[in-house]
Amino acid sequence: MKNMEDIETYAAQHRVPVMMDEGLELLKRKIIEYDCRSFLEIGTAVGRTSLVVAGLFPNMRVVTIERDPEMIAQAKENFFDSPFKDKITLIEGDALEVEVEGTFDCIFIDAAKAQYVRFFNKYYPHLSENGIIVSDNMNFHGLVEHPERTNNRGTKQLVRKLRAYKEYLGALVDFETAFYEDGDGVAITRRRK
Template sequence: MKTQQQKLSQYAKDNHVPVMMEDGLAFLLDQVRQAKVKNFLEIGTAIGKTAIAVASLDPEIQVVTIERDPKMIEAAKINIAESGLASQITLIEGDANEVALPDFLADCIFIDAAKAQYQRFFAKYSPILSRNGIILSDNMNFHGMVDHPERTNNRNTKHLLKKIRMYREFLKSLEDFETTFMDVGDGVAVTRRKKR
């Protein structure tokens, strides 16, 4: 019998839905456990796979997840309902740059939406990060192409890679935060406030 997570992985594969790679997701869940996260904010719900995985770690975890794609929203609603974790997961419909900020301090912010918008998402949501909270950003390697842009001739992809490189430089330049780049999944950046 396939678990819901296995079914969601299969659905994502069959329908070309960009979800976190399995080892990247395992790393994220590990970070959530270690940081004893109670409030988790996700930017980019897709079909709800990560939100459900995080909520299933602990009945006390509250997940707020933001998605703008109507097709994804419909799929996520069904999957969240089927997970039996709907009481822990709040789905906000709309553009993450435009929706109102959730009314809580997030122990973990997970950025996994429009890659070109990562810097704007960080600027908007980092103020609601709890004192010892973490910000995780996915796709920092983008299939190994960020460091090897010569692997693609697609103009849009090249532009995207440039945006991701700029975001990586932005993270490195922050005075109040420190970032570790992990070569797991599709590349995950782990950002924390610097200890004063």
């Protein structure tokens, strides 16, 4: 079995974006705090987050979506080599096109940053009554607050979309969102009581 260090080393060497350690610790704390027993991840990458979450509770159910064939192959290998392979379902395809059944206590958005609003709108109906939606990269390396730090047009566009997503979350009537500075910035959204 590959250990987590091997998976993280692979991610670093191949420039695969994985959730920062601080952000991952926050995610784990919130999953435990809200007693989340089912987890939907949008953006599998190498499967690190799915594996960490699968180990939090004996009865944890994980569904994760990935469209990149290289990432799919790597995640499958990592899942197969783990003690959690029976708890994790990998759906291959674009998260905006695939169909997912059931409800989840935690929905984790960590895929194409420019699509966050669309991901939220597609998947929030799958959120259980007391569930949470967790969005990563809300600060995007500090550029959401300081877009002037980049001259890259594509990055500026991405940052604009993340800022729009932040405003979108803040304006939702049925949901409330707390923003955390942990890692690369994390938003935790839940239904208003």
